[in-house]
Amino acid sequence: MKLLHTSDWHIGRTLYGRKRYEECEAFLTWLTETIKQNEIDALLVAGDVFDTSAPSNRAQELYYRFLCRMATSSCRHVIVVAGNHDSPSFLNAPKELLKALDVHVIGNSTEFPEDEVLVLRNAQDIPELIVCAVLYLRDRDIRVVEAGESVEDKERKLIDGIRTHYATVAALAEQKRDELGVDIPIIDTPGFPCAPLC
Template sequence: MKILHTSDWHIGKTLYNRKRHDEFKAFFSWLLKTIEQEQVDVLLVAGDIFDTSTPGNRAQQIYYRFLHHVAASVCRHVVIIAGNHDSPSFLSAPGELLKTLDVHVIGSISGNPADEVLILRDTEGNTELIVCAVPHLRDRDIRTVEAGESVEDKSRKLIEGIRDHYAEVVNAARQQRAALSPSIPIIAMGHLFVAGGQTIEGDGVRELYIGSLAHIPAGIFPPDIDYLALGHLHVPQRVNNSSVMRYSGSPLPIGFGEANQEKSVCLIEFDQQIPVASPTIRLINIPIFQPLERIKGNWKDIASRISALTAEDSRAWLEIIYEGDEIIPNLQERLQSAIEGSRLEILRIKNSRIISQMQDQIDDSGTLEELSVSEVFEQCLSANAISSEQQTELWHTYRETLASLQEEDTNTE
């Protein structure tokens, strides 16, 4: 029996206002082909199906079209749980209809742990897998608020609540297995942050609970679990160095911080001839559907890299972080000129030096709220030791820009 573990699709996610529908469609096309090639029996999706709780029509269309196609494939079952980005009610709404396609959706807990235990059967009606489909556990689901609680009290109660919930659900699964056959594997799913998990700056991972509370110790999960399929962290990784406790990671880079990350899905295979044997795990790398690249450095470094990408006929989306000493007032125009005639596209430009210098100057002389717009500009010039000749030109450009903005405000009143 083959099982494919994926998570954190974030359908509908944009990147600096750039829509990514084509990437999502390309991923799902690849995923369908992989399911057919690998003869996958069960697909597990461990949360964050959509990027927001109110996904747009196009995002929904992509999602339901994929489910329609996968239901017609060799895959017998799809199990989906809600993540912290998902609306439990929205995800669960078509649940009864999706069941007819053997798509099982668990958006929230019901109060009865047995409702999160799914018995999956093969084409002959024999039970082949038990899945503990635990959705993202929200604070209100697992913790009773009491007056005067400390931060430590809240964290402890959250962890205890999550531990107890998994114990109850897995115990219900254990009872089902005892009544059916001791050789049936038990898989658990979840969407949470296990302590020690690796993240990347800019990967979009939000804290699930209050502040940085409730990073869950790996030891809370019951030992009866034959494979733990987790979502939330975007970096593919083992949990506590265990081969059978894993984050599959996000299939697409959510931000430029993930641009160089190898994305994958987890293929889990149980040998049904050996009762409850440890599964074989294999990672299948996901192709890059839209290249992303973050370019950092001075102007020479940036121009050189852009030139190399142009020579490669790259179609990458770029994030430019300028860190040079030279003040370049027309940085955006220079960059656009540098990519002209290529298939490159710049989605974001950040001038780190000007920002840091301006902030340092502001910190020395008062808060931003205490300074006028012109005073901020003047301090920016002073902080960067701009020559008097260049200052004259920059002040002229600044005043023209300010006048233009004021004129726009007047016209819209």
């Protein structure tokens, strides 16, 4: 299975008062061609699809047009996880509809960490890969606020919460592989902020 990992598209970003839609469109066209030329099977988008939590119509159009192109390409699976710029509810809204295009969206953390463990299968329904689709973890996702906490307590709880979440998802992925009875790779797609591409 051929994978391509990308992140931080920031569709809709403004730079010095200028919208960057043309650059984003050029990037997504290049990405589509790269996927076709290299016969990529799975695309992993690790956060910050949009630059704001309320993307413009034009930004949404670029995103959904790209996903439609993926449906007619060699790319059998697209995994999109939310980053810190993305609205979890906005990304999740079309989740069920996008499943029909083999687009797996993880927009927010739930009480079920197993939702972040995805088994990708080939055309013959044989498991090929397990993806730990861990999104950008917000403070409210991983710790409970307590009265009288110091800044150091908050930071420690945040770090411990992130560590525990990753360990839980990794253990669930190992368990899933054991249940499947096949020795397939497990990969992680953390949704964290990096440098923007467009």
